[in-house]
Every structure is written in C-alpha cells, then in structure tokens.
Amino acid sequence: MEGVDYLRDERSKAQFDVETMKVAWAGSPEAFLVCDRMAKLVANDPVFEKFSKPMLGRKELFKNTLRKTAHAWKLVNDLHLTEEEAKWLRHYIDEPSYTDLQWEMFVPALEGQGTEEQKKKWVPLAKTMQIIGTYAQTELGHGSNVQGLETTATFDRQSDEFVIHSPTLTSSKWWPGGLAKVTTHAIVYARLIIDGHFYGVHGFIVQLRSLEDHSPLPGITLGDIGMKFGHGTYNTMDNGVARFDRVRIPRDQMLMRVSQVTKEGKYMKSNVPRQLGYATMVSVRQTIVSDASKALSRAVCIATRYSAIRRQFGSRDGGPETQVLDYKTQQSRLFPLVASAFAFRFASDWLKLLYTDVKQRLEVNDFSTLPEVHACTAGFKSLTTAATAEGIEECRKLCGGHGYLISSGLPELFAFYVPACTYEGENVVMLLQVARFLVKTVSDLGNKQPVGTAAYLGRASLLVQKNCVVQTAEDWLNPIAILEAFEARAARMAVGCCQRLAEFKSPEEGFAELSSDLAEASLAHCQVIVVSTFIRRLQQDIPGRGVKQALEVLCNVYALFLLHKHQGDFLATGYLTPKQASLANDQLRTLYSKVRPNAIALVDSFNHTDHYLSSVLGRYDGNVYPKLYEAALKDPLNDSDIADGIHQYVQPILKQKLHSSKL
Numbered sequence: 107m108e109g110v111d112y113l114r115d116e117r118s119k120a121q122f123d124v125e126t127m128k129v130a131w132a133g134s135p136e137a138f139l140v141c142d143r144m145a146k147l148v149a150n151d152p153v154f155e156k157f158s159k160p161m162l163g164r165k166e167l168f169k170n171t172l173r174k175t176a177h178a179w180k181l182v183n184d185l186h187l188t189e190e191e192a193k194w195l196r197h198y199i200d201e202p203s204y205t206d207l208q209w210e211m212f213v214p215a216l217e218g219q220g221t222e223e224q225k226k227k228w229v230p231l232a233k234t235m236q237i238i239g240t241y242a243q244t245e246l247g248h249g250s251n252v253q254g255l256e257t258t259a260t261f262d263r264q265s266d267e268f269v270i271h272s273p274t275l276t277s278s279k280w281w282p283g284g285l286a287k288v289t290t291h292a293i294v295y296a297r298l299i300i301d302g303h304f305y306g307v308h309g310f311i312v313q314l315r316s317l318e319d320h321s322p323l324p325g326i327t328l329g330d331i332g333m334k335f336g337h338g339t340y341n342t343m344d345n346g347v348a349r350f351d352r353v354r355i356p357r358d359q360m361l362m363r364v365s366q367v368t369k370e371g372k373y374m375k376s377n378v379p380r381q382l383g384y385a386t387m388v389s390v391r392q393t394i395v396s397d398a399s400k401a402l403s404r405a406v407c408i409a410t411r412y413s414a415i416r417r418q419f420g421s422r423d424g425g426p427e428t429q430v431l432d433y434k435t436q437q438s439r440l441f442p443l444v445a446s447a448f449a450f451r452f453a454s455d456w457l458k459l460l461y462t463d464v465k466q467r468l469e470v471n472d473f474s475t476l477p478e479v480h481a482c483t484a485g486f487k488s489l490t491t492a493a494t495a496e497g498i499e500e501c502r503k504l505c506g507g508h509g510y511l512i513s514s515g516l517p518e519l520f521a522f523y524v525p526a527c528t529y530e531g532e533n534v535v536m537l538l539q540v541a542r543f544l545v546k547t548v549s550d551l552g553n554k555q556p557v558g559t560a561a562y563l564g565r566a567s568l569l570v571q572k573n574c575v576v577q578t579a580e581d582w583l584n585p586i587a588i589l590e591a592f593e594a595r596a597a598r599m600a601v602g603c604c605q606r607l608a609e610f611k612s613p614e615e616g617f618a619e620l621s622s623d624l625a626e627a628s629l630a631h632c633q634v635i636v637v638s639t640f641i642r643r644l645q646q647d648i649p650g651r652g653v654k655q656a657l658e659v660l661c662n663v664y665a666l667f668l669l670h671k672h673q674g675d676f677l678a679t680g681y682l683t684p685k686q687a688s689l690a691n692d693q694l695r696t697l698y699s700k701v702r703p704n705a706i707a708l709v710d711s712f713n714h715t716d717h718y719l720s721s722v723l724g725r726y727d728g729n730v731y732p733k734l735y736e737a738a739l740k741d742p743l744n745d746s747d748i749a750d751g752i753h754q755y756v757q758p759i760l761k762q763k764l765h766s767s768k769l
C-alpha cells in the first residue's frame with residue numbers, strides 16, 4: 107500500500123460525518139462557506155504561490171509580499187468582498203504583511219479611541235486604504251511597560267499643535283509592523299506634556315510619509331529593524347524603527363475619546379476609565395486566540411496525516427510495519443494537541459462573543475465588564491499562544507527527521523507563530539494581569555459576589571474544603587467531576603496566594619515575591635474557563651452523525667490531559683488523591699483508543715487546503731514520498747551535479763599532497 111491508500115483507508119473508518127464536523131469547526135454554515143470560498147480563492151490563484159518563498163532573499167521576500175497584498179486588495183474591490191471575507195482572504199494568503207496592522211490595530215485604535223469627529227475623518231480614509239497605518243507603541247527601551255514609554259508629545263499653545271519628539275535612543279519606536287517602508291501614518295503612543303506637567307501616555311495620529319512620493323516627512327527617520335527568526339516568515343514584514351525630531355501635528359490628532367486637550371491647553375478627562383486607552387490590545391488579543399486554534403490545527407493536521415502514513419518497526423513475516431500513529435506514545439503526544447485545537451477554537455468563539463458584548467457596552471459608556479474581559483483576553487492570549495507554539499514544535503518532532511525539512515511546513519509555521527508569545531503582551535506579563543484580577547476578586551469575596559468567568563470563586567470557601575469523589579476511571583467522564591476538579595484546584599491556588607500575600611509588608615512586595623505562584627494560579631484559572639467553555643459547547647445542539655460524540659471524546663481528552671500534565675498542582679492542593687490522578691490517566695489511555703479511528707477525519711474537518719498547509723507531509727492525498735523526493739530535487743543545490751565552489755574549495759583539499767608526517 108502507498109500513502110494514498112493509507113489515508114483512504116483511514117477515512118473509511120471515520121465514525122462521524124466529516125462535512126458536519128467542518129461546520130462545527132467553522133462555527134456556522136455561513137462561516138464555513140466564507141472560509142471555504144476564501145481558502146479556495148487563494149489556493150487557485152497563482153499569485154499566492156508559496157513554494158518559492160524559502161529561496162528568496164530579504165528584498166525579494168518583502169517585494170513579493172507587497173505584490174501579493176496589492177493583488178489581494180484588488181480582489182477585495184473587484185469581488186466586493188465583505189470585511190469578514192477580506193479577513194479570511196488575508197488569513198489564507200498566509201504572509202505577515204502591513205495590512206495586518208492596518209486592519210487589526212490601526213483601524214481598531216481609531217475606532218476605539220477616537221472621538222466621533224475623529225472617527226468620521228480618519229476611519230473611511232483607512233478603510234479605503236487611502237492612508238496605511240500602524241500601531242507604534244513599543245520602543246527600544248520599553249514594550250511591556252507602556253507607562254514607561256519615553257516619546258513625548260508636548261502641547262504648543264501658540265500654534266495649537268503637539269510636538270512629537272524622541273528624546274533618547276531608547277525612545278525610538280521599535281517593532282511596529284509596516285513602519286519601516288510602507289505605512290503612511292501611525293498611532294504613536296507618547297507621554298503628553300502640557301506646561302511641563304506629564305499627563306500619562308496617549309495615542310497620536312502622526313503622518314509619517316508623503317502621500318505623493320512616499321518619502322519620510324521632515325524630522326522623521328524611518329528604517330527596518332533587521333532580519334527576524336526563521337527565514338521566509340516574519341521577514342516578509344518590515345518591522346520598523348522611527349525617530350521623531352520635534353515633529354508637529356495639529357492638536358486634533360490626539361486620540362481624544364479618553365481625555366481631551368483644549369485649545370487653551372487644559373487637560374480634561376472624560377468620564378471613561380483610562381484603561382480604555384488599552385482597548386485596542388484587548389481587541390487584538392482576542393484575534394490572536396482565534397489564530398492560535400488555526401495555527402495549531404494546521405500543525406496537527408500535518409502530523410496526524412503523516413503519522414498515518416509513516417511506518418516503523420513491528421513487521422513480522424514480511425507483513426506491513428506499524429503505523430506510527432498506532433504507538434501509544436505518539437497518540438499521547440498528538441491527540442491532546444488535536445483536542446487543544448478544538449478547545450481553543452470554541453474558547454475563541456466564546457471570547458469573540460464576550461468581546462462583542464464589551465464593545466457594545468463601551469460604546470454606551472458601560473465599563474463594568476472591561477476588567478473581566480481584559481483578564482480573559484490577556485489570560486487566553488497567554489495560554490493559547492504558549493500551548494500552540496509548544497504544540498507546533500511537538501508536531502515537528504512527531505514527524506521525525508522529515509519534520510525538520512522546510513517542505514514539511516512545520517519549521518516555517520513555528521518561526522511564524524512563536525512571536526505570538528511575545529507580541530501584543532508578553533505571556534508572563536499577561537498572566538500577571540490575570541493575577542491582579544484574581545487577587546482583587548478573592549480579596550473582595552466578603553463584599554462582592556463574583557460573576558461571569560470568576561463566579562466559581564464565589565464558592566471558594568466550599569471548594570477549598572471539598573474533596574474529589576471519583577472512584578473509578580469511568581467517573582472521570584462526568585463533566586461535573588472534571589469541572590469541579592479544575593475549579594477546586596484554581597480556587598485553592600488563588601486563595602493560597604492571597605493568604606500568603608497577606609504575610610508581606612505591602613501588597614506590592616508580596617506580589618513581586620510570589621509572582622511565579624501567581625502566574626501559575628492565573629493559568630489554572632484560565633484553564634477552568636477553557637474547559638468549561640468546551641463543556642458548555644457540548645451542551646448545545648450539535649447536528650450530524652457521531653459529531654457530538656467525537657467532540658465529547660476530545661473534550662475529555664483535553665481536560666484529562668491537562669489534569670495529567672498539571673497533576674502536581676491537583677495533588678499539592680489536596681483536592682485529588684494519587685489514586686484518583688492515576689484513574690484519570692487510565693481513562694485518558696482509553697480515550698486515545700477512541701480518538702484513533704477518527705484521527706484523520708478529525709483533522710480533515712479543519713478543511714485546510716494543501717496550499718494553506720504548504721506541507722508535503724500533510725498532503726490531503728497522502729502521496730508523501732514521491733512528492734518529498736520531487737520537492738528535494740527542486741532545491742537550487744540540485745541544479746547541477748557539481749555545485750559552485752566544489753572546484754575552488756573542495757578539490758584542492760582532495761588533491762593536496764600531504765607529507766607522510768602529517769598523515
């Protein structure tokens with residue numbers, strides 16, 4: 107049998123209806139149709155070819171992306187694509203580009219932090235790409251500490267302008283995508299100064315380049331910050347540096363929804379919290395969670411298909427060897443990642459609803475849910491990106507040596523994905539934000555009943571006393587038992603941290619000293635939400651033969667895998683006994699056997715095109731070995747039998763005449 111037959115055989119074993127699972131993965135029939143159409147549009151358009159990318163130099167890579175982005179914008183207009191369709195189009199083109207910043211950060215910053223008047227002026231210009239913008243917050247000296255930014259915006263009453271200035275080397279803006287060569291505008295975050303007084307960091311709309319000839323405007327120095335990790339991935343993007351030498355902008359280019367500066371130089375606060383200035387980050391973090399499920403699903407699709415084709419050992423009497431997918435070790439590394447992709451998918455759908463709700467509330471100045479939404483987006487961003495980055499690397503290893511080839515699609519995917527752990531809020535820094543929320547919630551328990559995602563902490567006094575009642579491996583299939591275990595562990599960790607915080611001289615000192623424990627408590631809290639979201643999703647109506655059952659198995663795999671991975675926490679907090687932890691592991695092994703016949707069908711449900719996967723190992727048809735050989739032959743080194751440099755540098759060594767003493 108060949109790889110093609112192996113996958114055909116695997117598909118025939120599926121115990122659920124793949125077409126309906128595709129819809130469950132996409133979220134709705136409408137969402138499925140949009141994704142499917144955009145994926146095929148990209149896959150069938152030769153402009154979006156990706157094979158040659160790894161061979162291109164930096165300048166060619168960058169220009170190639172400019173060409174693709176221009177073509178994509180033409181398609182958006184010619185085909186009258188909606189914003190949602192255009193977003194999927196960008197996603198499937200699969201190349202970081204300045205438009206990510208334009209649509210994910212520049213436009214949301216204008217919409218979220220601008221006044222009605224500012225939105226009316228700037229948003230249509232941005233949405234029609236008459237201006238191209240980026241989000242210039244991070245500096246050479248500060249990224250996480252936004253209040254520590256050094257760029258200044260000094261109000262000049264006489265001219266009714268702000269003067270944007272980079273007073274130090276470390277105040278240079280450093281990292282913004284598209285800044286180096288493309289963007290015409292940026293939201294520049296700077297310390298506001300009026301009459302020598304500092305009024306905190308605010309966003310300012312600054313024009314960077316001439317709209318006529320694209321050259322940097324006077325007083326602005328722009329450049330690229332250099333090559334990044336991986337070759338053909340993030341180097342398609344011109345992350346940039348910017349320095350401002352007393353650049354003047356009109357007063358009405360300060361984003362003034364949160365606070366205003368009058369013509370007279372009076373600083374006025376609206377009745378909105380200053381945290382609204384951070385709202386763009388909430389919006390993007392939510393998108394990043396959704397991207398995590400896409401990236402992880404892509405990696406597990408490749409690793410699962412290849413694991414069904416790859417055979418090693420186990421042959422007796424010349425019969426076929428064992429598919430590596432049948433090894434329990436392979437299953438225990440791979441199936442939790444398949445389950446995580448689904449878990450993150452449903453978590454991101456839920457987070458989107460939460461975010462849509464807070465967005466509507468913010469529009470009518472209801473800020474009550476912002477702290478919870480901030481904690482959720484920050485925490486989920488950290489949890490999902492860390493697990494996805496680790497998961498992609500695990501998938502590479504699951505593919506053995508071939509996983510290290512660029513043609514496997516995995517090294518480039520990893521290089522592209524891993525900065526998600528850092529950008530838009532470094533992951534540990536984000537967990538510490540969740541910790542602030544948890545500490546506040548727990549400290550306030552006597553006065554205020556927590557709601558939403560923290561509601562379980564309202565039962566903390568019960569959860570710290572109760573013990574797990576599981577007696578058999580079967581008991582671990584009960585969602586109530588699973589959820590209570592996660593809640594009890596998280597509540598005990600949060601309460602434990604709060605009790606120890608009280609032993610310090612000041613809360614700040616305690617928070618700093620216990621920050622590692624607090625970060626772990628935050629992760630445990632986020633896992634409660636992801637697990638409970640998965641369980642709640644299964645309580646909804648899910649049509650299709652066997653679809654719900656297959657998802658139930660995955661939900662249990664996800665939860666029990668986490669329980670196994672973090673069993674130290676579950677045992678140390680005293681909720682579980684070692685016997686109960688061991689029963690959970692027994693159940694996990696049984697669940698892997700239930701996933702096994704569905705493995706290929708599950709990854710088919712992601713509906714990834716071969717173009718999007720860009721992986722010889724993950725091909726839908728399973729024709730791996732001939733195509734791997736074919737891909738290798740296309741390497742430039744195979745253009746000739748004798749490579750450049752052989753005559754010059756190798757042959758002289760071979761032909762040297764050595765004295766016998768040197769032999």
Ligand SMILES: CCCCCCCCCCCCCCCC(=O)SCCNC(=O)CCNC(=O)[C@H](O)C(C)(C)COP(=O)(O)OP(=O)(O)OC[C@H]1O[C@@H](n2cnc3c(N)ncnc32)[C@H](O)[C@@H]1OP(=O)(O)O
Nearest residue numbers: 200201202206210249250252253381384387480529530531
């Ligand atoms: C192939 C194509 C794929 C396409 C795929 C597209 C995907 C889309 C990717 C686009 C491409 C990305 C490219 C990366 C773009 C950057 O990376 S842009 C730069 C992002 N930078 C960051 O995220 C910086 C991280 N740092 C921060 O967020 C904040 O400074 C920190 C860490 C929260 C600290 O803030 P702080 O004000 O100094 O301190 P803190 O006292 O902790 O907070 C003050 C209060 O604000 C609250 N707060 C803090 N943050 C927030 C917030 N965000 N909301 C609400 N409240 C907040 C706190 O809870 C606290 O409240 P209270 O406890 O006082 O009630």
Ligand SMILES: Cc1cc2nc3c(=O)[nH]c(=O)nc-3n(C[C@H](O)[C@H](O)[C@H](O)COP(=O)(O)OP(=O)(O)OC[C@H]3O[C@@H](n4cnc5c(N)ncnc54)[C@H](O)[C@@H]3O)c2cc1C
Nearest residue numbers: 241242243244248249250281282283525528529530531534
């Ligand atoms: C590919 C990429 C694209 C980017 N695009 C943009 C963009 O478009 N616009 C933009 O403005 N920025 C952008 N950034 C910058 C990015 O947002 C920052 O790098 C990020 O916020 C992290 O900040 P930092 O680099 O200052 O890390 P640091 O904060 O210096 O992190 C270094 C280490 O210090 C630790 N640390 C920091 N503070 C604390 C603390 N309080 N407690 C405990 N530990 C701490 C961190 O956990 C980390 O281990 C981009 C970055 C990358 C990699």
